[in-house]
Amino acid sequence: MSHDRCACINHQQNLAKHHFYKNIKPKNNILKKQTNEDFINNKSSHANLLYHRWLSSQPKHHYSKRTGVSYISSIHARDANSILKLGSKHMYRKVFSNFQRIFSPNLCTQQKQEKRFTRACRHVLGKAIGDDHQAILATARKHKFIFLKNQYIKFPIRHLVYKKSFIEPNPEDYPFLVPFYAKRHLNENKTWKNINTLSKHLNPPTPSKITPKPPDVTEPFNPIPNMFIPKKYRDIIPKDPIYVNNCFITPGSREWFTYMYNLEKSIDEQAEQEFNERVHREVTQAFERSHIENQERRTKEIEERKQ
Template identity: 50%
Template sequence: MSQHRCACVTHQHIFARTQCFNNIKQKNAQNPAIIPKDFANTKASHANLLYYRWLDGKTKRITSRRLGISYDSNIHARDSLSITKRGNRHMYRKSLSNFKYDLSPNLRTQKQQEIHFKRTCRRVFNKMRLPSNRKAKNQDYLAIARKYHFLFLKSQYVKVPVRHLLYKHPHMTLPLTTIRSWFLFSLWTQITRNKS
């Protein structure tokens, strides 16, 4: 409809069905091997999904068109020493690495991306609390970026704990296969529920 005209209430649904959104491509369906169709949005199913991502060792490429950057994300499992001796309760952690500038070929967009990225850098780096007589060094910039999970260098990597999956008793000395059996536990609970 042109010249600021719109359909009346009676014919709006017909207009929307026939005239609107006709030439829009459908999004590619997600890979069924990664996320099944009967995926239940529960904590156990998310734990299983993370477990299989860790088991397959898949790398996820994350791209921000607003900032003009991209980086890789991997899932790593904690080792038994980290769990039992140090008391780390998080089962998994994400490793963010392989930072790369991915600027647009359009010059106006590229300029905006650079402005947004510099603003984000300023926002993170202004959170540094240093003594007044000391200037910031490279280690200080890397430390504050690690604290806020921010990548700005190619050689930099950040490890972020996955906070919604925790061990209840991290000091117990269980075998590693027993510790990482979320998917077995969920299967066991389903089997016991079906029996009763």
């Protein structure tokens, strides 16, 4: 260890158990759990769970803090036309859609997210054969990689298939619910009876809607926090509330100082760019004037020699 220290073999276990990790909060996995304790972990139970998600239209939201990417995955069942006329055996297919980029308000984390997403795009899209738009989309669809806002990726769920194609499936051949007879009037009552029975073993979560924190409306908004502010920030503090990715930035917080640092840096870069442009423009004008004066002087000398 640093400063020539070493761990005590007699008390190291006690320190690690009661002191090192006492401020770390355990993960709350109760809200993420969709089944109760009597759920049987086998193929039939998972097929019924997938059937319930499809019939109740429950999308699943995915968000990666590492890359700042958010998208939605939903379950779609094959219709009767695809099974009877086209010969498709797959019961379901999964669809990725609603791609969004949600960056962290921290500038350092935002830069890391941007680099990771660019690296992932280069790794996947670099395998495309050709530079045209269709080849890139085909490569992304092959690797199930979503990177555009209006992009849809559809792929079949291969472990749930019908036994025969081009004929109407028999529900008695499967130990789980099949989506072929779900939305037909003759089987509607039976379908919802099965759903009510299945709901006893399921506990679908209710995703909490995250809304940006609005400023306090009971008191007038004060853009200058009641604390020490560096002199370089005092003249550039915005008078209106600051929002980053639809999230309100509280004056005086860590995100606020990050925003002010970025704002002050951009102002300095813009001022430096304007100064360089002005110097370049003045030097160019001076060079042009000197060139014109030299030409006039040479022309005058030539005329004098001719005379």
